[in-house]
Amino acid sequence: MKFSKRMNHLHGSDIRAILKMTEQPGMISFAGGMPAPELFPIEEIKAASVQVLTDHGKQSLQYTTTEGFLPLREQIAQRMLAKFSVSYSPQDILITSGSQQGIELSGKLFLDDEDVVLCESPSFLGAFQAFRVYNPRFIEVPTDDQGMIMEELTRILETTDRVKLIYVIPDFQNPTGRSWSIARRKALMEIAGRYDIVVVEDNPYGELTYEGEMLPSLASFDRKGQVVFLGSFSKVLCPGFRIGWVCASPQLMEKYVVAKQAADTHTSTFCQRIVHTYMERFDLDENIEKMKDVYRNRRDLMLEIIEREFPKEVSFKKPRGGLFIWVELPTTVNAREILKKSLEKGVAFVPGGSFYPNGGHENALRLNFSNMLDEKIREGIPRLAAVIREFL
Amino acid sequence: MKFSKRMNHLHGSDIRAILKMTEQPGMISFAGGMPAPELFPIEEIKAASVQVLTDHGKQSLQYTTTEGFLPLREQIAQRMLAKFSVSYSPQDILITSGSQQGIELSGKLFLDDEDVVLCESPSFLGAFQAFRVYNPRFIEVPTDDQGMIMEELTRILETTDRVKLIYVIPDFQNPTGRSWSIARRKALMEIAGRYDIVVVEDNPYGELTYEGEMLPSLASFDRKGQVVFLGSFSKVLCPGFRIGWVCASPQLMEKYVVAKQAADTHTSTFCQRIVHTYMERFDLDENIEKMKDVYRNRRDLMLEIIEREFPKEVSFKKPRGGLFIWVELPTTVNAREILKKSLEKGVAFVPGGSFYPNGGHENALRLNFSNMLDEKIREGIPRLAAVIREFL
Structure with missing residues (x-):
């Protein structure tokens, strides 16, 4: 039994592997790109x-x-x-x-x-x-x-x-x-x-x-x-x-x-x-407005805490929409190493290197702000900040 | 804009094209492999x-x-x-x-x-x-x-x-x-x-x-x-x-x-x-038993009418299960030609040639018995028999 050649270059997604780990109870996950289920109509x-x-x-x-x-x-x-x-x-x-x-x-x-x-x-x-x-x-x-x-x-x-x-x-x-x-x-x-x-x-x-x-x-x-x-x-x-x-x-x-x-x-x-x-x-647009209010607040809260807690060496921008904040670290730092430590502290994200098809660029991380309640953002971002600080 | 090579050998399904025609009101269709919707729980x-x-x-x-x-x-x-x-x-x-x-x-x-x-x-x-x-x-x-x-x-x-x-x-x-x-x-x-x-x-x-x-x-x-x-x-x-x-x-x-x-x-x-x-x-098996009773009867009814109405030159077997009866005609007859006439008379089926990946074998037809009520079988099979007779 021999697989086709194409199966040699096909591998499972990093994100899905991380998402599986986030199923552990108590995990604070900024990893997936999931919408907030409490807003489903x-x-x-x-x-x-x-x-x-x-x-x-x-x-x-x-x-x-x-x-x-x-x-x-x-x-x-x-x-x-x-x-x-x-x-x-x-x-x-x-x-x-x-x-x-x-x-x-x-x-x-x-x-x-x-x-x-x-x-x-x-x-x-x-x-x-x-x-x-x-x-x-x-x-x-x-x-x-x-x-x-x-x-x-x-x-x-x-x-x-x-x-x-x-x-x-x-x-x-x-x-x-x-x-x-x-x-x-x-x-x-x-x-x-x-x-x-x-x-x-x-x-x-x-x-x-x-x-x-x-x-x-x-x-x-x-x-x-x-x-x-x-x-x-x-x-x-x-x-x-x-x-x-x-x-x-x-x-x-x-x-x-x-x-x-x-x-x-x-x-x-x-x-x-x-x-x-x-x-x-029903009115889908009305539902979208509700989502936007919640996500906008979560984005602002996450940005505010990042601003306060993350070391000065990181850079990030305020996105005008969507689900993600992209954080860049000094090139000496590898976000996959940060992730290992961060998961031990109960916080998940996706390392930026996953988003470059030809590899490299391991000094970034993607944070999702739509899926976690305010209290989780308040708890998780400072914990992540502490882990990042250890690597600088 | 150029398609990949694989798209050269990919074509829509015969069945789907026929199924589209069966959407015409009044069409009696023995074409698809659809279950009987009146049995959905x-x-x-x-x-x-x-x-x-x-x-x-x-x-x-x-x-x-x-x-x-x-x-x-x-x-x-x-x-x-x-x-x-x-x-x-x-x-x-x-x-x-x-x-x-x-x-x-x-x-x-x-x-x-x-x-x-x-x-x-x-x-x-x-x-x-x-x-x-x-x-x-x-x-x-x-x-x-x-x-x-x-x-x-x-x-x-x-x-x-x-x-x-x-x-x-x-x-x-x-x-x-x-x-x-x-x-x-x-x-x-x-x-x-x-x-x-x-x-x-x-x-x-x-x-x-x-x-x-x-x-x-x-x-x-x-x-x-x-x-x-x-x-x-x-x-x-x-x-x-x-x-x-x-x-x-x-x-x-x-x-x-x-x-x-x-x-x-x-x-x-x-x-x-x-x-x-x-x-x-609920009991899926109980539902399957109900389906089996209905489909068994439809199969038997269709076989009985085929036996009575189809010319002696055709051959077919009684299937012990499933959804289809396969009818073989003399090799001189082309079922795609029969289909054209049959559609004019408001009866659809799938010509057998579609089921041979390398072509040929145009002298067969596939009849579905699960999806039509008894009265449609009673009406459609004799009509189809008449069309087949024209070709012999």
Whole structure:
């Protein structure tokens, strides 16, 4: 029994291994990217579930089309316009099993062995995992507070063969919390258009904007049907349904549907219908506002304690949205070593090195602020600060 | 924008295209492999959903582990022993998004370009689709009423390089409805052991046995950890949750978990918990008994009308379980032509050629008997008989 070659470069996620350790009772975890479960609209979801089963029991438990439940795709099309400033028809939308599946399908559609994926440096480790199945080379594009640095991107495109896709998280990026400026968004689409390269825009956090307005999506600047937009209900409603979506132009969508069909036939009919009924009957935006209030406060509390407790050698920025604070340490320090000690003290986080597909950069850490109650933040951040101080 | 090479050999499923046509009002469809929705235990599922949200709302809507909800895996382990005569620990079980995902993950784990998959001739077209992503060659092993013919299998193994997996549906096969004899099951495992090849046992229909006892699974004869068993709740409870499972030995399971994590993180927490609570609180076996009574009657009714109405040139067997009757026509007749006419008369089925990965064999048709009420069977089969008669 011999595995395929691709299995040689596929390994479990660091985060998932850490998350398993966080199941120990009493652990304070700033590790995962989980939403706060106390904000899930459980009663409303219960009402929606009962209504779906009462009104459409047979249909909601039966097979459905690969593309997904049409009325849900209509709602998503409306939200894409209202929130992400881009017009799609329901036929341009495919329901996926979380946006992780959207990433995996993108790898399947575009990547042959040794093709090149460009991503922000650093970027989301779940995307590396999904793409690695198809054995690409990753080239990390240097970034600053405005997003990818366009001169660097252009230089790489001019000197690199076989660039097949550009993967970016333009809003409240995982792990850095940064958002791209509008100018950079426009510039990226102009460059991608010139080089005729697919841009996968992963956007699970855009609606969690704590100050000011949401910025227009990359997709809104797409004139050639090059952007594949990945959306998700995991961060704005709940992750337990595993409902995400792909928006793409018709010639790409046709292939996504074929690949999705082969992968798992379709996503849970029941979960799709619950999300649809929930949005029809209740106000998702009102729920998002509640989440934003809580997360904004947690972010501010965490930043305040970091400011007070962390040694002066660390640097960090205030993210305007999303779930994460990114902390950089002096280059002499290895965050994986800090993690070992920190876990002994009952505090978990994800070491920054995990977010660089080609390794290195071990002197950073990603802190999640959405999932822990205030008291846990008040207790955990000073404990972590004490561990960090030992390493300086 | 250029697709990966693999997308050249990936096409939508015939069945799905036909299923779309069957959405026309009034269509009598013997095409899909759908269970009868009037048998879904909707009230019990409603009670289970409410209970899950009342007792474990936060957990049921949150992320979970890639492996799946442990208490559900414990229940599956018990059922594997009770029904399929094989002992697995819950750690040997991974929850998948339907058993289609189990097939896809198997392709991912084992198949490099041009590797060989052995399958029954004919076999399940959804499996071809899933495997084709990884560009294998299919070799069809001749079968008779007892299963694969072992002399043919041995001959192929002796003369073929790069055979990486054997894909079989030993119980009430899709599309033929045939079941393997115990002697053949034992023989297959003996041969697979000698050649050290993975056997993917796809078993969605085994529990739908209408006469006599269930036969022991291939997995029950596995002494070397070579069988990957794929199970599903789609045919015995409902397909709308997309809950299936993979059973495999620890060294294989580790890789399945990594591949599943990259594919979609995990399967719906909520659906997993509903299935668990449903089985804890209600009697799944009782529900299966009800399904069996209805499906047995529909099978008998369909066979009776086929016997009476179909021309004498066709041949068919009575399946002892499952969802399908396989009808063979004289080789001069093309079932795809019959389908065109038949759809005009408002009756759908799947042409047999779809079930041969290397083409040919266009003189058969697969009829599903589980999804249509008696009156539809009484109306549809004579109409189909009339169309067939035109072609003889």
